[in-house]
Amino acid sequence: MQNLILGAAAGGGLNTGDILYQLAAFLILLVLLRKFAWGPLMGIMKERQSHINSEIDAAEKSRQEAKSYLETQVAELKKAKEEAKSIIDNAKKQGEAQGEAIIKASRDEAERVKEAALAEIASEKEKAVATLRQEVAALSVKIASKVIAKELDESSQEKLINEYLQEVGESR
């Protein structure tokens, strides 16, 4: 019958001492472990958790920063491209206009120079003709006066005229 009593399987009677000893041992173990093991362990686990949290936050933040930076960079690049394009277009337009202006100016200049040259040629020609005319007149007068001054026969007359003509031709 004694074996049917709870707590009496291993020995006779109720082991009241075991109860108290187990209780005391467990509570002491609980207190000691809380102080020496669980406390520090929980501390480091919490620390790691907060560390990971802050790291994730930092990573998220830098990702956002990188994203916005990238966006501004893309916008900037686009702007720069447009600017470059407009600059090139302007330059091209300006170059074309300038080229046309230069060509027109040089054409005008050439025209002007040509006209001036033609005018000079015409005036020189007129001058030359006038001079020739004067000289011919003067020579004719001279020849005539010489012919008149001397009475000569036909052959010597002719000879004389030829002489004078030659003389005139040489002096010219």
Place this chain on the structure above:
Amino acid sequence: MEHGAVTADFLGLTFNLSNVLMITVSSVIVFLIAVLATRTLSMRPGGMQNFLEWVVDFVKGIINSTMDWHTGGRFLALGLTLIMYIFVANMLGLPFAVVVDHNLWWKSPTADPTITLTLAVMVVALSHYYGVRMKGVKEYGAEFFKPMKFLFPLKIIEEFANTLTLGLRLYGNIFAGEMLLGLLVGLTKMGIFAGVLGIFPLIVWQGFSVFVGAIQAFIFTMLTMVYLAHKVSHDH
């Protein structure tokens, strides 16, 4: 397989010296494991710290499955100590038993109903203590008359049944395991043939006892948290 036990009377209390020895050994082993594992703590855990952190997460999981962390966080140290103490106590009786003059000295302390019922009563008493402390006497008392007033006697019986089943489940599993281990060892001593034949079930049963010991430690901790949650949380 009946073994006696050496008892000593001290200050009018009866001590089973085998229990005293094994409780001390279990406590010291648990203390050493926990303290050695947390001597060199680092942010990048390795080895023993990893193991202990796994245990912490495991017990956290048990608590979180029964109550919210705001209420249950304070029971983490209790759960950790319980699960490690009971597991170590369950394992101690597996490798060998020491019998001196027909008195059993080395065994699992949890193979004694006095020990397991002490733990069970402690847990249930704690649940009542926290019930009163966290909800107040009035709300705590009102719990006994819910959902119907006439269920009050059943509620009282439930408290005793909880205590008994919690303690005796652990005791029964571990005691039966050790008993069968003892019988199988006895079988191997009967002769060479029986020895060769008996070693296989012995190995199998030892492996199974490791499993049972781990499961019982888990169940004891789980039920502790369930009882605590019943008394502590407001939604029941």
